[in-house]
Amino acid sequence: MNRLMKNLYDNLDEAKAFGISFTNFAYFYDDLNTWDFHTRICNMCRRTYQSQDYLAPRVSFKKPTSILESLEFGVSQELRDDLIEKFDTTEKDFRPIRSKRGEIVYYQITPQHVMQPLHEVNEWPQKDPCVACGSIQYGFHEQLNEKGEYFYYISQDALNDMHDLNVTHEQFRFYMPMYIISRRLFDYLMELYPRTHYVPFYLK
Numbered sequence: 001m002n003r004l005m006k007n008l009y010d011n012l013d014e015a016k017a018f019g020i021s022f023t024n025f026a027y028f029y030d031d032l033n034t035w036d037f038h039t040r041i042c043n044m045c046r047r048t049y050q051s052q053d054y055l056a057p058r059v060s061f062k063k064p065t066s067i068l069e070s071l072e073f074g075v076s077q078e079l080r081d082d083l084i085e086k087f088d089t090t091e092k093d094f095r096p097i098r099s100k101r102g103e104i105v106y107y108q109i110t111p112q113h114v115m116q117p118l119h120e121v122n123e124w125p126q127k128d129p130c131v132a133c134g135s136i137q138y139g140f141h142e143q144l145n146e147k148g149e150y151f152y153y154i155s156q157d158a159l160n161d162m163h164d165l166n167v168t169h170e171q172f173r174f175y176m177p178m179y180i181i182s183r184r185l186f187d188y189l190m191e192l193y194p195r196t197h198y199v200p201f202y203l204k
Contacts, residue, residue, distance in 0.1 A: 137173065
């Protein structure tokens with residue numbers, strides 16, 4: 001088990017799910033930024049959707065897991081293929097990241113399974129909907145353990161409905177969801193990459 005995670009969370013064995021929180025940073029090309037790959041949906045709240053694959057140099061990806069410049073997460077092709085083979089994930093749960101030559105150099109995590117709402121069990125406050133399109137964002141009610149580390153809660157219904165790779169129903173800043181994995185996927189990744197980082201969800 002990850003010694004760092006054990007040091008941060010005394011009750012880690014009780015966690016039922018985990019939020020992805022990779023720390024290795026991967027960047028796009030210098031002449032591109034996140035918004036170059038997005039199309040705006042609403043001019044009022046500036047909500048967008050990703051309309052094309054991200055472009056990044058192969059040398060940007062030094063580890064099998066990374067946080068992308070877009071604040072989303074990615075994995076190597078080897079790890080992506082491994083997860084499709086061994087867990088209930090499919091090709092749709094990963095989007096290719098390409099070089100300018102068109103070669104696939106990495107994969108963006110794009111979970112297709114949307115979890116049941118978690119805002120009530122976590123007391124996440126709902127912000128006012130956009131007056132133009134009605135889109136909703138949530139804020140965080142931060143839960144901190146005795147060591148000052150974040151954690152969250154999951155309901156039994158949401159846990160029963162989970163896949164191995166998920167996104168929250170709720171969207172937060174920049175209309176981004178949280179990315180949550182199952183306990184069994186967490187245990188598997190810890191064996192492969194013991195220095196990766198996650199945020200635990202406990203049953204409530």
